[in-house]
Amino acid sequence: MGDPALSRRGFLAASAAAGLGMTALTACGGDSDGGSSGTTTIEWWNISTTEPTKSVWAALARKFEAQNPTVKVKIVQLENDAYKSKMTALTSSGKLPDIFHTWGGGVLRQQVDAGLVEDLTDRTKPWGDALLPVAREPYLIDDKAYGVPFDIGMIGFWYNKAHFAKAGISEPPTTWSGFLDAVRKLKSARITPLALAGKEKWPGMYYWAYLAMRTAGAEALQKAYEDKDFTGAPFVEAGEHLKELVGLQPFQKGFLGAAYSSPTGQAATVGNGKAAMELMGQWAPVVQADAGKGLGKDLGFFPFPAVEGGRGAITEVFGGGGGHALRRDAPQAAVDFLKFFASEATDRELVKKTGVLPVVPAAESAIADPNIKAVQAELKKATGFQLYLDQAYAPAVGQEVNDSVAALISGSRSPEQVAQSVTKTAKEEQ
Amino acid sequence: MTSTFLPSKQSGPDTGPPPPVADRGRGRARRRTLNWLTATGFQLPALVLFIGLVLLPMLFALYAAFFRWGGFGMPSDYVGGENFTRLFQDEVFLGDLWRCLVLVVLSLALQLPFALAMAVLLNQRMRGRAVYRMLFFAPYVLSEAITGILFGMIFAPDDGFADQVLGRIGLEGLGGEWFADPSTVMATLFLVMMWKYFGFHMMLYLAGLQAVPKELTEAALIDGAGPWQRFRNVTLPLLAPTLRISVFLSVIGSIQLFDLVWVTTAGGPDHHSETMAVTMFQYGFKRYQVGYASAISVAMFAISLVFALAYQRFVLRRDLEGATTTMRGDGK
Numbered sequence: 183m184g185d186p187a188l189s190r191r192g193f194l195a196a197s198a199a200a201g202l203g204m205t206a207l208t209a210c211g212g213d214s215d216g217g218s219s220g221t222t223t224i225e226w227w228n229i230s231t232t233e234p235t236k237s238v239w240a241a242l243a244r245k246f247e248a249q250n251p252t253v254k255v256k257i258v259q260l261e262n263d264a265y266k267s268k269m270t271a272l273t274s275s276g277k278l279p280d281i282f283h284t285w286g287g288g289v290l291r292q293q294v295d296a297g298l299v300e301d302l303t304d305r306t307k308p309w310g311d312a313l314l315p316v317a318r319e320p321y322l323i324d325d326k327a328y329g330v331p332f333d334i335g336m337i338g339f340w341y342n343k344a345h346f347a348k349a350g351i352s353e354p355p356t357t358w359s360g361f362l363d364a365v366r367k368l369k370s371a372r373i374t375p376l377a378l379a380g381k382e383k384w385p386g387m388y389y390w391a392y393l394a395m396r397t398a399g400a401e402a403l404q405k406a407y408e409d410k411d412f413t414g415a416p417f418v419e420a421g422e423h424l425k426e427l428v429g430l431q432p433f434q435k436g437f438l439g440a441a442y443s444s445p446t447g448q449a450a451t452v453g454n455g456k457a458a459m460e461l462m463g464q465w466a467p468v469v470q471a472d473a474g475k476g477l478g479k480d481l482g483f484f485p486f487p488a489v490e491g492g493r494g495a496i497t498e499v500f501g502g503g504g505g506h507a508l509r510r511d512a513p514q515a516a517v518d519f520l521k522f523f524a525s526e527a528t529d530r531e532l533v534k535k536t537g538v539l540p541v542v543p544a545a546e547s548a549i550a551d552p553n554i555k556a557v558q559a560e561l562k563k564a565t566g567f568q569l570y571l572d573q574a575y576a577p578a579v580g581q582e583v584n585d586s587v588a589a590l591i592s593g594s595r596s597p598e599q600v601a602q603s604v605t606k607t608a609k610e611e612q
Numbered sequence: 613m614t615s616t617f618l619p620s621k622q623s624g625p626d627t628g629p630p631p632p633v634a635d636r637g638r639g640r641a642r643r644r645t646l647n648w649l650t651a652t653g654f655q656l657p658a659l660v661l662f663i664g665l666v667l668l669p670m671l672f673a674l675y676a677a678f679f680r681w682g683g684f685g686m687p688s689d690y691v692g693g694e695n696f697t698r699l700f701q702d703e704v705f706l707g708d709l710w711r712c713l714v715l716v717v718l719s720l721a722l723q724l725p726f727a728l729a730m731a732v733l734l735n736q737r738m739r740g741r742a743v744y745r746m747l748f749f750a751p752y753v754l755s756e757a758i759t760g761i762l763f764g765m766i767f768a769p770d771d772g773f774a775d776q777v778l779g780r781i782g783l784e785g786l787g788g789e790w791f792a793d794p795s796t797v798m799a800t801l802f803l804v805m806m807w808k809y810f811g812f813h814m815m816l817y818l819a820g821l822q823a824v825p826k827e828l829t830e831a832a833l834i835d836g837a838g839p840w841q842r843f844r845n846v847t848l849p850l851l852a853p854t855l856r857i858s859v860f861l862s863v864i865g866s867i868q869l870f871d872l873v874w875v876t877t878a879g880g881p882d883h884h885s886e887t888m889a890v891t892m893f894q895y896g897f898k899r900y901q902v903g904y905a906s907a908i909s910v911a912m913f914a915i916s917l918v919f920a921l922a923y924q925r926f927v928l929r930r931d932l933e934g935a936t937t938t939m940r941g942d943g944k
Contacts (some may be wrong), residue, residue: 267897274683274902292900296684380792381880436769437794438881446768578899592794592882 183458194201198368200489220514223254228506232472235536241243242531246522273298278509280516284329285502286320287573288580293507294323303327305517313524316561317541320569321505322480329505330520332529333538335464336488336501336561337388340553344480345373345458346568354484356496358396361487365432375430377457379448380438380591383584388461389427390587390600392486392500393420393569399493400566407575410608412601416493421590421597423489428591433457438592443473450474461486463501464557468537483556499565502573503541575608582607631729670913673906681903683896696908705908707887711798715866715887718802728851731817736791745818749811756808760875763804763814766793793879794884801885804872809865813858820854821847853931860923867916888912 221321230239231232232392235600236259243255258279260268265283270280278298284290293299302310303326310318310327314334321329341354346364349371355361379385394403398416406412434440434457441447452460453474470476488496506523508516522528529545531536549555572580586603589595595603677695679687699705751759766773766791775787790800824847851883869888870924873879879886881895886894888908896905 270683270897270900276685292682292684298684381878383880434943436789436792438794439769439789439797439877441764445766446765446771576900578901581899588880589882595881 183294189465193362196410200476203344212511221252221254222513223256224280224513224516224519225256225258226519227258227260227265227282229260229262229283229504231259231261231466238531238535242523242528248518249522250518253518255519280509280512281506281519282509284321284505284507285570285573286322286329287502287506287569288576290321290328290507291323291406292576294328296395298510299328300510300512301326301328302330302508302517304409306330306520309521309524312543313541314543315507316499316567317503317563317604319567320502321507330524331503331505331541332523332532333464333505334501334503334541334561335539335557336499336564337392337463337561338557339459339461339467339484340452340466340470341459341482341484342452342455342457342480343482345371346482349373349458354482355487357486358393358489362430363427365430369430369432374434374451374457375432375459376434377440377448377451377456377460378433378437378591379435379440379442381440381586382442383588384570385442385448385460385462386591387571387584387587388500388592389424390420390583391568392461393423393489395498395500395566395568396420396486396489396494396496397423397492400495400498400568402493403571404567404574407579407608408526410605412604412608414601417601418597419492421600424590425597428593443469445473448475450556453477464539464554466536467551467553481553483553483560485560497560497563498568499561499564500568500570501561502570503539547570576611578611579608618885673909676903677906677910679903680901681906682900683902687903689903691903695904696911697909698904698908704883704886704891704892705888707883708891711887712867712869714798715802716863717804718861719805719866720859722802723806723810724813724855724862726806727813727858728817728855730810731814731821732847735818735821736815744822745815751808752812754808754814755912756871757875759804759808760872763918764791764876767800791885792881794881797877797881797885801873803877805869805878808872809862813862816854816858817851820851824850856927856931860920860928863919863923864916867912868921888915 192509226243228239230236240257243257247255248252269278269282273293273296276296276298278293284293290299310330313331317331317334318327321327321331336515339354345368348352349364349367351364351367355364367377391403394417397419398406398414402414402416406414406417434451437448440451443449448460449462449466450473451457452466453470453476454478455475462469467476467481470481485496486500488494506520508520524542526542526544529540529542530548533540533545533548534550537554539553539554539561540548546558549558568574571583574580575583582604586595586600590597590600658820674686678690678692680689681687730748734741734748754762767775769775769789769792772790774790775784778784778787788796791797828846828850829842830855832846837845869887870893873885873887873890874893877885879890883919889912892905892908892912895908897902
């Protein structure tokens with residue numbers, strides 16, 4: 183009578199094995215892309231999770247599909263920080279999306295060095311070369327183009343004109359001592375001069391980077407990175423200037439814990455009129471209105487002031503934009519999409535609807551917003567350019583700048599220590 | 613003096629009826645092979661997943677910890693133990709260890725006693741007992757990310773709920789910058805942890821309390837023991853296995869704390885609330901120093917492992933031996 187039991191066990195074992203086989207088979211099946219019907223699906227990873235950009239971009243993808251019936255565009259959207267983390271994981275797996283968001287600089291270079299990014303120099307001729315030179319710069323690595331920009335901009339002070347008037351400041355300051363005076367005037371008028379997102383660190387880095395550009399000159403930051411030496415006197419001086427500012431206690435209450443775009447963050451603090459200024463990029467007005475109420479006509483823009491006796495000029499620009507890169511051996515459809523996205527018609531639409539700055543020179547006339555016009559004017563007369571440090575440098579060095587400047591602002595590191603710790607990290611990153 | 617109150621029915625595995633003596637050897641061997649095959653067949657899927665998703669990545673992290681590696685391609689720049697020596701010179705990591713210890717001590721000294729008190733309270737017959745139990749347990753069900761965002765808003769300086777309420781009732785002095793001030797950030801973080809996790813420990817204790825036989829408390833009552841004596845000498849010793857497990861979970865949880873910190877402060881201001889897991893994330897996913905991040909994760913694993921083994925060996929041994937109902941006269 184033992185036989186039925188035995189066969190049942192045998193059956194169970196067999197079915198367990200069969201079950202395994204099934205899962206293995208379905209796992210294989212899920213991987214293939216279903217490209218048999220003659221259509222190409224291209225994956226487009228971007229960070230446009232906020233409106234109106236999100237729907238404008240989706241509509242553009244549909245438009246491209248309508249023009250190219252054999253191509254499907256699959257959009258994957260991730261929030262900024264999540265995207266960076268996800269890309270780290272993807273890069274180490276060695277397979278990137280067909281089209282992906284990039285800021286250029288050191289991060290892109292790492293991906294290029296790993297052999298994961300398509301060289302677009304020849305595949306984007308001639309339309310790629312006609313784009314605004316300052317916008318293309320972050321994606322040029324060893325004189326080859328690895329990305330196509332869709333936005334370019336710069337960091338500067340966004341200020342509340344009503345608060346400035348109330349504090350008796352007639353003109354935006356153009357020198358550092360003038361700026362410190364303005365901060366003092368705002369303080370005595372009981373207005374918080376500056377909003378800062380201390381939790382996120384990168385907004386604080388802007389101050390140090392701009393000050394270093396003003397004291398050492400626009401080329402110095404890139405040169406210091408290449409020489410792995412940030413201990414020069416101008417860099418320490420930049421830290422001391424920042425310390426002067428911090429000493430005036432110009433930031434909002436609890437700024438060390440503040441985020442950037444949250445309802446109680448830096449952008450909302452300015453957007454709700456609770457602080458007079460923030461040092462931020464061209465996207466600031468959009469975020470101020472999204473996270474807070476927005477300042478409307480009271481909002482103004484002025485470039486980072488010059489430092490007396492420094493080697494840098496007020497016309498040297500710190501900033502960056504956004505662009506797209508392709509994975510290595512991406513299909514022609516992906517290149518076509520980049521061309522479509524960088525066409526004058528698309529750029530005009532992007533400028534009008536999503537508040538970016540034009541990368542196609544001919545699309546400039548589409549700018550309506552006076553503040554964006556002001557940024558564009560500054561960009562056009564720029565005499566030097568430096569990409570965001572956390573993108574221009576290898577990630578470890580960029581993060582060390584963010585970290586040690588944050589420590590300088592919270593008072594736990596001296597200007598010398600900042601220069602030394604950044605140098606140390608730069609040296610470690612061969 | 614040792615006295616066993618309950619029959620130890622559960623001690624020792626059930627050995628079943630003795631096998632027939634005159635079984636044929638061949639049949640037995642065949643059945644054993646089949647048994648083995650069946651067992652393997654059932655375990656294989658889980659085993660494959662466990663090896664592929666847990667064991668191999670762990671071994672790979674251990675391997676990567678000996679390299680300077682940016683996360684691209686395979687690690688090739690062998691640096692020996694450099695990443696580990698760097699760990700012990702890294703002020704942030706040493707701070708992580710200290711903060712971990714602080715959290716463990718605070719949890720054991722405040723959170724667990726509080727949870728125990730609530731459990732004893734809610735074990736009484738009272739109106740709305742189920743509602744209270746559910747309310748206190750609810751925070752545990754919330755995800756860490758939601759909790760973090762919620763308390764980020766509650767503890768926003770000036771505009772947040774906490775400061776507003778304190779201001780309204782005339783206690784502005786108690787308000788402050790909460791997460792934004794290096795000197796208060798750990799206390800605030802612990803407050804949130806306590807809010808979130810005490811309900812879980814309370815539930816554990818409640819379950820433990822249900823298992824305390826009423827007869828014992830009644831007997832103690834008849835012997836003239838007061839409420840404190842009954843708690844101290846009857847309830848507490850019988851609850852000890854649950855307490856030991858809850859301490860274990862609490863310590864392991866503190867060692868691996870990540871989500872809550874990441875969402876509320878991201879480790880700031882100026883590293884004052886950073887934990888080992890946050891530091892590891894910073895190096896792995898922000899700085900792309902995956903080799904060093906792996907070393908941190910290996911250190912975390914080692915600390916957890918050493919603690920878990922030591923705890924099992926020295927503290928949980930009694931429980932694991934099935935001596936849960938053995939009670940010593942003086943409760944020691």
